Amino acid sequence: MTHPSHHTAQPAPSPQGWRAAGPLHESDPRPLLSVQDLSKTYGAHIGCAGVSFDLYPGEVMGIVGESGSGKSTLLNCMAGHLVPDTGQVIFDTRADGPRDTVAMSEPERRMLGRTDWAFVHQHARDGLRMGVSAGGNVGERLMAVGARNYGRIRATAEDWLSRVEIDPGRIDDAPRTFSGGMQQRLQIARNLVTGPRLVFMDEPTGGLDVSVQARLLDLLRGLVRDMGLSAIIVTHDLAVVRLLADRLMVMKSGRVVEQGLTDQVLDDPQHGYTQLLVSSVLQV
Amino acid sequence: MTDDAYNFAYLDEQTKRMIRRAILKGLAIPGYQVPFASREMPMPYGWGTGGVQVSAAVLTPEDRFKVIDQGADDTTNAVSIRSFFERTAGVATTTKTTEATVIQTRHRIPETDLAEGQILVYQVPIPEPLRFLEPRETETRKMHSLEDYGLMHVKLYEDISRHGHIATSYAYPVMVEGRYVMDPSPIPKFDNPKLSGTAAIQLFGAGREQRIYALPPHTQVVSLDFEDHPFDPSKAPHPCGLCGAEDSYLDEVIVDDAGGRMFVCSDTDYCEARQAQGFRGKDAA
Amino acid sequence: MIEIEDLSKTFTLHNQGGAVIRVMEGAHLRVSPGTCVALTGASGAGKSTLMRMIYGNYLAERGSIRVAGVDVARAAPREIIRLRRETLGYVSQFLRVVPRVPTLDVVAEPLRAVGVEAGAARARAAELLTQLNIPETLWSLSPTTFSGGEQQRVNIARGFAHPYPVLLLDEPTASLDAKNREVVLSLIEAAKARGAAIVGIFHDAAARDRVCDRTVDVTGFTPGCAA
Numbered sequence: 001m002t003h004p005s006h007h008t009a010q011p012a013p014s015p016q017g018w019r020a021a022g023p024l025h026e027s028d029p030r031p032l033l034s035v036q037d038l039s040k041t042y043g044a045h046i047g048c049a050g051v052s053f054d055l056y057p058g059e060v061m062g063i064v065g066e067s068g069s070g071k072s073t074l075l076n077c078m079a080g081h082l083v084p085d086t087g088q089v090i091f092d093t094r095a096d097g098p099r100d101t102v103a104m105s106e107p108e109r110r111m112l113g114r115t116d117w118a119f120v121h122q123h124a125r126d127g128l129r130m131g132v133s134a135g136g137n138v139g140e141r142l143m144a145v146g147a148r149n150y151g152r153i154r155a156t157a158e159d160w161l162s163r164v165e166i167d168p169g170r171i172d173d174a175p176r177t178f179s180g181g182m183q184q185r186l187q188i189a190r191n192l193v194t195g196p197r198l199v200f201m202d203e204p205t206g207g208l209d210v211s212v213q214a215r216l217l218d219l220l221r222g223l224v225r226d227m228g229l230s231a232i233i234v235t236h237d238l239a240v241v242r243l244l245a246d247r248l249m250v251m252k253s254g255r256v257v258e259q260g261l262t263d264q265v266l267d268d269p270q271h272g273y274t275q276l277l278v279s280s281v282l283q284v
Numbered sequence: 285m286t287d288d289a290y291n292f293a294y295l296d297e298q299t300k301r302m303i304r305r306a307i308l309k310g311l312a313i314p315g316y317q318v319p320f321a322s323r324e325m326p327m328p329y330g331w332g333t334g335g336v337q338v339s340a341a342v343l344t345p346e347d348r349f350k351v352i353d354q355g356a357d358d359t360t361n362a363v364s365i366r367s368f369f370e371r372t373a374g375v376a377t378t379t380k381t382t383e384a385t386v387i388q389t390r391h392r393i394p395e396t397d398l399a400e401g402q403i404l405v406y407q408v409p410i411p412e413p414l415r416f417l418e419p420r421e422t423e424t425r426k427m428h429s430l431e432d433y434g435l436m437h438v439k440l441y442e443d444i445s446r447h448g449h450i451a452t453s454y455a456y457p458v459m460v461e462g463r464y465v466m467d468p469s470p471i472p473k474f475d476n477p478k479l480s481g482t483a484a485i486q487l488f489g490a491g492r493e494q495r496i497y498a499l500p501p502h503t504q505v506v507s508l509d510f511e512d513h514p515f516d517p518s519k520a521p522h523p524c525g526l527c528g529a530e531d532s533y534l535d536e537v538i539v540d541d542a543g544g545r546m547f548v549c550s551d552t553d554y555c556e557a558r559q560a561q562g563f564r565g566k567d568a569a
Numbered sequence: 570m571i572e573i574e575d576l577s578k579t580f581t582l583h584n585q586g587g588a589v590i591r592v593m594e595g596a597h598l599r600v601s602p603g604t605c606v607a608l609t610g611a612s613g614a615g616k617s618t619l620m621r622m623i624y625g626n627y628l629a630e631r632g633s634i635r636v637a638g639v640d641v642a643r644a645a646p647r648e649i650i651r652l653r654r655e656t657l658g659y660v661s662q663f664l665r666v667v668p669r670v671p672t673l674d675v676v677a678e679p680l681r682a683v684g685v686e687a688g689a690a691r692a693r694a695a696e697l698l699t700q701l702n703i704p705e706t707l708w709s710l711s712p713t714t715f716s717g718g719e720q721q722r723v724n725i726a727r728g729f730a731h732p733y734p735v736l737l738l739d740e741p742t743a744s745l746d747a748k749n750r751e752v753v754l755s756l757i758e759a760a761k762a763r764g765a766a767i768v769g770i771f772h773d774a775a776a777r778d779r780v781c782d783r784t785v786d787v788t789g790f791t792p793g794c795a796a
Contacts, residue, residue, distance in 0.1 A: 059646075225681070
């Protein structure tokens with residue numbers, strides 16, 4: 001059958017020339033990220049064990065589990081914040097094709113972290129410089145990869161602030177003066193300004209008021225679609241994955257007990273733990 | 285005149301060897317901060333112990349030593365350090381830049397161009413240019429090794445957004461040979477252009493922080509800026525009141541209690557040399 | 570376009586003593602382009618279940634479900650995602666609403682997902698909403714506050730925004746008045762005319778008879794029933 005993707009219109013490039021990748025390009029046969037048999041133990045305690053999956057460009061993978069399930073350990077191992085005991089995290093780099101990021105040198109991994117990868121922390125203060133202005137926070141990654149024109153950096157920062165629904169007039173204010181939701185949105189802007197291909201998110205809506213969460217999720221949905229991002233989102237909140245994730249992995253005690261399409265896992269759970277999790281959610 | 289109770293230039297030979305190794309490494313990697321085992325010196329931290337240790341390690345009995353403190357040879361500290369080396373090394377000393385072979389300086393570069401064979405030793409309080417934005421030493425070391433200097437430009441960005449221009453007026457950060465970002469010590473930004481391409485060896489010593497870094501002769505040193513906010517080595521729009529020089533860095537001197545003031549060259553040797561040649565400023569006696 | 574062979578489905582409720590509920594066995598179905606097949610059977614017989622299995626929302630225990638050549642029962646998640654984006658549309662009985670998204674954008678979403686630029690997508694969405702008698706004043710509001718019938722019409726508009734070659738419609742005319750029922754039926758007829766293969770569940774016999782070419786009684790696939 002023909003690939004309709006050849007007939008699609010490309011979305012217009014966003015300002016400053018950062019090209020949005022557009023809709024899913026499944027004509028790419030290679031996974032963007034391939035996690036193979038990833039494990040990390042803390043002595044006798046299993047952090048995560050034997051996790052494997054492939055993530056394709058434009059896919060959003062949710063990882064759910066309760067406290068102690070190992071989801072944060074898994075995320076941190078993938079993102080290079082923790083060193084796994086076994087396994088590979090193979091990322092399809094722009095320059096060199098598929099490379100195992102676990103085996104990469106620290107400088108290479110950090111460069112990846114500044115360009116193609118992004119990490120949205122649960123607490124905005126872990127992902128922002130609280131003493132630097134909003135504009136400086138958003139501009140930092142640009143400056144780190146060589147942007148040297150103040151006017152253009154500032155204009156890009158203003159554009160991104162409005163995209164995450166922060167009044168651009170607050171560009172010179174420090175994040176200390178922002179509400180929790182605004183800080184989180186600023187963190188997202190800061191991460192996405194260099195057009196990364198893969199975003200890791202650790203409980204991005206944790207700790208936020210419900211109405212603020214809704215707004216943030218909405219924003220993330222739009223950005224993921226418009227920028228053709230791939231994302232891995234760790235959360236305990238099933239509503240977040242239903243809204244944002246195409247695929248879902250359920251973790252318990254360090255292991256993946258079930259994975260598949262989000263709506264399938266939530267509507268037709270096979271594993272007993274998943275069934276318990278789904279039935280425990282209060283319907284409002 | 286050497287006091288026989290001291291080894292030449294105060295430090296023992298093993299220490300001098302250790303410091304020289306650090307200096308050689310610094311010269312081999314311009315702008316890179318080399319850790320060294322800073323010794324207890326007979327002056328407190330913050331009074332130039334780093335500069336003194338570097339000078340002690342490079343001095344030979346044939347050297348001619350000059351010390352300036354904010355450009356002047358005759359401040360208390362400059363005098364103390366000069367007599368320290370007179371006593372422990374017995375070296376000849378001078379106030380003339382052109383006659384010195386080793387010049388130790390606090391917070392200024394001499395106006396006179398330096399020549400091949402001269403060594404300029406800077407006293408450095410905080411060697412790490414990223415320190416005020418990133419307090420963790422572990423992080424700043426990584427940033428240097430990974431050329432992760434986005435934060436440096438963030439500081440300049442913040443300046444412009446707050447003040448409309450880059451407000452840093454001294455200790456202005458520089459990029460050395462396109463690789464390391466360096467703090468040139470608290471010299472006024474006016475002096476920054478002199479760092480680049482000089483024929484002399486430039487050595488930087490931070491005693492309390494235990495770091496040495498260096499610039500070999502003819503090193504490319506560029507002050508950080510933005511394309512649309514280029515580096516400006518600004519100067520007060522006055523000539524020197526004593527010698528009339530238009531191109532030197534000036535000190536502002538209050539002369540009476542009626543608000544009267546005079547601008548004079550900060551580099552005392554430069555000013556005196558010009559006056560000896562017959563140049564006169566409007567306030568010259 | 571749709572070929573279902575020997576399809577079976579079982580639910581195992583681990584938290585209820587491991588109770589096993591066999592809901593389907595040996596299901597067969599073929600739907601050609603340009604035709605509409607109605608699933609019939611008593612409530613709980615498995616109509617929605619079958620539809621959800623075609624969509625990939627429910628897993629199959631055994632058998633194959635070929636939609637435009639892709640075996641949904643076996644395909645990788647990303648293949649199903651692509652199928653749902655470009656080929657297979659599903660209008661469920663309930664509109665799952667994301668708060669804050671305006672109605673016009675809810676309807677335009679499937680077109681945006683296949684790369685149609687925003688202006689054109691919204692224009693098409695506007696056409697459909699007008700056809701379905703949703704007043705323009707409501708287009709900038711989120712459907713969360715709409716009545717059941719209005720939500721259903723938004724749901725339908727979204728389902729027909731992108732010309733899917735395969736459509737699954739679960740009670741598309743429920744809670745609609747005569748005028749709007751008529752609009753929906755003509756949308757279905759137009760889809761058939763352009764070659765779509767449609768599977769529908771219609772409570773309303775008149776609607777069913779109007780647009781469907783044949784019926785399939787799912788009771789025949791329920792285990793324990795004689796064929």
